[in-house]
Amino acid sequence: MDRLEAMAMLVSSVEEGSLSAAARKLNIPVATLTRNVNDLEALVGTRLLIRTTRKLALTDVGAEYVATAKRILEEVDELERRAAGEFTTPRGELVVASPVQVARLRVLPVVNQFLALYPEIRIRLVQSDRIIDLVDVHADVAIRVGRLRDSSLVATRVGALRVVTVASPTLLDKYGWPETPEDLRELPCVVFDSPSLSPWRYRSQDTGQIYTIADVPRLLVSSPDAAVDAAIDGIGVTFILEHDVHEAVIAGKLKYILQDFEIEPIPVHVVYLSRAAMPAKLRRFIDYAVPKLRELLAEFGRIPSA
Template structure:
């Protein structure tokens, strides 16, 4: 069942074999044995992709439920529901993990010696079920879901530019001044499109400028802005050090939108493992404290 689920999630038998660290021939044989056992085809295989048959789709849904039940029973047998122990899988955006979460994780591990943590750092939202994640830290407004969310703070999205660029191109007085202005865009779910709020009317506007440089990490956006390539929009904690050092300057502060919320998420469970309860109780107040210094829109 695990091999079937992995094959579908990965999109091919070879990709699933690599993830499971087994030969493709072994995985193929077990899938064939499973189909022989249930008496029907579950997968339609081509050179390019895998497709589920109707029976395969039904079986896959049931297999996921069964594997989840097996996993829960193994957790019970390991004592995870009677004491805080075992592996805890956490996912968080790269910079939030490095700047805000890791100090909390370090303190937590010192207090709970029987818990191990696997930290997945990604600026893309990881599926908690598919990736077997216990806890996620998410930046941005949440979509309706079955996840349990606890707000732990917020982060300002700020526009910054180097003194060199501002001297050369002028200080933008309004968001409209950014049209035609060289910009470095961090390609992320919350910052790819630049939003601004009119301080008088509260109206939200969008600047969809073609970037001079498009990057996939906030560090690269900040470095490019320091080099004078263009203005950039990043989260305040990404640029705090460069601003303090005088390498970059805030611009258009009075047009900032409301700070972006940060939540801690986990799956809804009938019975929560004690390692998860211990981490939530420990981390939520500490994350709120660490994020409290950010998220406040400056008075102008």
């Protein structure tokens, strides 16, 4: 048994949720993977996995062992990449994480341009509107929208995204223009279920304090595109990032409302884990992406509501 190989199989099994799924990912027979995991448990002298018909679970010892195994495998991988010249020559796979819509509108154009410049680099773009743990998904760098909480990350601010409230002309003709956020309680609302945008927040004109408006949505959706489409159709008012509605506003399909009550734009950062030595591929990407993203995020200006 190759111990490192068996550790990698164990980690993959846990990440994939089953031995068969891990075997498919690694392109090896299930019997081979099972034998290696069993041999690893025999070597350790205790059970690491609890196998059920539905999924895998870790024993207490297994959870600690897998966490340590991940760290060992990452250190070995880094040593091999250093020996292969990846720390001096930009090559290999780079994993970039980003919110879905930010990835589509802002990150992907930068990624495409970067790949054209560095033919020996491959990029895996992980798109999710949930906060992604860089270690869990083995990401090299991430674009984060919102306030940063993890102090272990190195962060570079690249801009901010304005948060706006919009409604269709048809809906405004029917209900009238709201003068304050409290007026939204009388209007149907379309809510995009996002950590950065829930609950709806506004700034008091009198005190400058931030307060929230919580209401039962007429429609709750899990993507910004769905929220925008529903708002265009007159289903309700929605609270969204400006770049998601920019084209609809320009086309006259939506109107900005309650602009005087808007909160400060949400910051956007490029973040990565602090490490003793940074691979050339990551350094080149950061050096290239930061100014490009700053340029793209600076495009939007304040558009009058009428």
